[in-house]
Amino acid sequence: MTLSLRALTKAYAGRLALADVDALLPAGAYVCLMGASGSGKTTLLRIVAGLERQDRGSVLLDGRPLDGLPAERRPVHTLFQDYALFPHLSAADNVAFAPRLLGVRGPELTARVRALLADVGLDMSFETRKPAAMSGGEQQRLALARALAGEPRWLLLDEPLAALDRPLRAGLRRLLRDVTRRRGLGCLHVTHDPEEALALADRLLVFGGGSLLAAGAPAELYAAPPSLTVARLLGEVTPEPGGDGWLRPEHLRLEPPAGRPRAPQDMSPGTYPIGHAPPSMSSETPRVSNRPPGETAAVDLSGDLSLGPATAASPHDLPFETADRPAARAVGTVRAVACLGDRWEVEVEIGGRVHLSRIPDAPACEPGQPVALAWDRRRVLRFAAPDA
Numbered sequence: 001m002t003l004s005l006r007a008l009t010k011a012y013a014g015r016l017a018l019a020d021v022d023a024l025l026p027a028g029a030y031v032c033l034m035g036a037s038g039s040g041k042t043t044l045l046r047i048v049a050g051l052e053r054q055d056r057g058s059v060l061l062d063g064r065p066l067d068g069l070p071a072e073r074r075p076v077h078t079l080f081q082d083y084a085l086f087p088h089l090s091a092a093d094n095v096a097f098a099p100r101l102l103g104v105r106g107p108e109l110t111a112r113v114r115a116l117l118a119d120v121g122l123d124m125s126f127e128t129r130k131p132a133a134m135s136g137g138e139q140q141r142l143a144l145a146r147a148l149a150g151e152p153r154w155l156l157l158d159e160p161l162a163a164l165d166r167p168l169r170a171g172l173r174r175l176l177r178d179v180t181r182r183r184g185l186g187c188l189h190v191t192h193d194p195e196e197a198l199a200l201a202d203r204l205l206v207f208g209g210g211s212l213l214a215a216g217a218p219a220e221l222y223a224a225p226p227s228l229t230v231a232r233l234l235g236e237v238t239p240e241p242g243g244d245g246w247l248r249p250e251h252l253r254l255e256p257p258a259g260r261p262r263a264p265q266d267m268s269p270g271t272y273p274i275g276h277a278p279p280s281m282s283s284e285t286p287r288v289s290n291r292p293p294g295e296t297a298a299v300d301l302s303g304d305l306s307l308g309p310a311t312a313a314s315p316h317d318l319p320f321e322t323a324d325r326p327a328a329r330a331v332g333t334v335r336a337v338a339c340l341g342d343r344w345e346v347e348v349e350i351g352g353r354v355h356l357s358r359i360p361d362a363p364a365c366e367p368g369q370p371v372a373l374a375w376d377r378r379r380v381l382r383f384a385a386p387d388a
């Protein structure tokens with residue numbers, strides 16, 4: 001069932017919480033709602049659920065307005081962060097609750113409950129357990145089984161994984177994706193976690209100050225966000241060295257400042273047009289620039305750039321500039337190196353600004369050493385939209 005939001009507007013005590021929100025969400029879509037705290041995501045979810053009444057606008061399912069329907073008669077189910085399970089009922093009875101209301105009884109009910117529990121990875125030993133005797137992750141699985149039991153057309157999820165630790169979150173995220181896709185069930189899922197949103201969503205709605213700032217496919221919004229606010233909500237950004245754009249840290253690669261160990265006077269800080277390395281530099285060393293060929297270096301690289309051994313190893317190839325691969329390069333000083341588990345983060349200072357580079361392997365450079373940053377100029381993010 002297609003879910004349409006038309007000019008949804010809601011104010012609390014004269015302050016707009018939602019302002020003219022329009023969206024057309026196809027049946028079976030997994031839609032993630034992102035935005036800063038207080039941007040109106042929960043308000044929108046509650047209006048769709050029928051738990052809150054909008055001041056203006058309409059919610060429609062397959063073109064039929066839901067606005068007059070009370071919450072319990074809407075074909076939607078809300079999954080809350082705190083699970084909201086019936087504490088006095090066993091897991092099986094929690095799941096059986098909605099089918100019983102629909103008149104399902106006897107062996108059919110038992111079979112349906114078992115199938116739902118199995119679907120969310122809870123075996124028969126859980127049937128008689130009450131929620132208090134289950135872990136947080138198990139309770140969230142049970143809450144999902146109970147939600148599915150009512151056969152809603154849209155599942156509304158308000159930070160459903162926020163209370164769980166990281167490994168549990170990843171497992172439940174995959175479970176959510178699998179069970180909802182298998183059923184063709186539409187989801188409206190509020191999250192603050194860009195990884196969660198990017199992994200789950202077919203479509204992303206990004207909110208700021210009650211307005212819809214951006215809507216689209218997650219990978220496209222990540223690659224070409226319309227504003228800095230949207231870019232930051234989807235992941236970290238770092239300033240373009242010597243420019244006025246921004247880059248994702250994983251697009252700033254580390255390279256040795258030169259191709260071989262050099263004496264301090266051998267290396268001048270700056271960016272250089274291709275083939276125009278400073279005279280003191282080795283002619284063997286490939287040089288790329290963040291400026292068009294012919295334009296001279298303009299980056300102010302202050303700070304101590306005296307060289308130690310140029311051992312900073314890059315796991316990547318040098319980004320030679322070609323017609324279809326315009327590359328740029330700048331030299332700075334390593335400020336800090338941190339292991340993030342599955343990748344490494346290096347802070348590089350150039351002209352008083354700090355740039356973040358994230359790379360898959362441990363860098364062979366240390367704070368205080370010179371290092372070069374290289375990037376593909378097509379990756380530079382520039383924003384037309386004013387920032388929210």
Ligand SMILES: Nc1ncnc2c1ncn2[C@@H]1O[C@H](COP(=O)(O)OP(=O)(O)OP(=O)(O)O)[C@@H](O)[C@H]1O
Binds near residue numbers: 012013016017037040
């Ligand atoms: N019942 C209420 N009474 C008064 N103001 C409210 C009420 N509910 C929400 N608001 C206000 O409406 C705005 C939007 O709130 P909402 O809870 O929808 O934001 P959110 O994006 O879900 O935030 P968070 O990510 O922190 O949960 C906020 O400024 C909030 O203070």
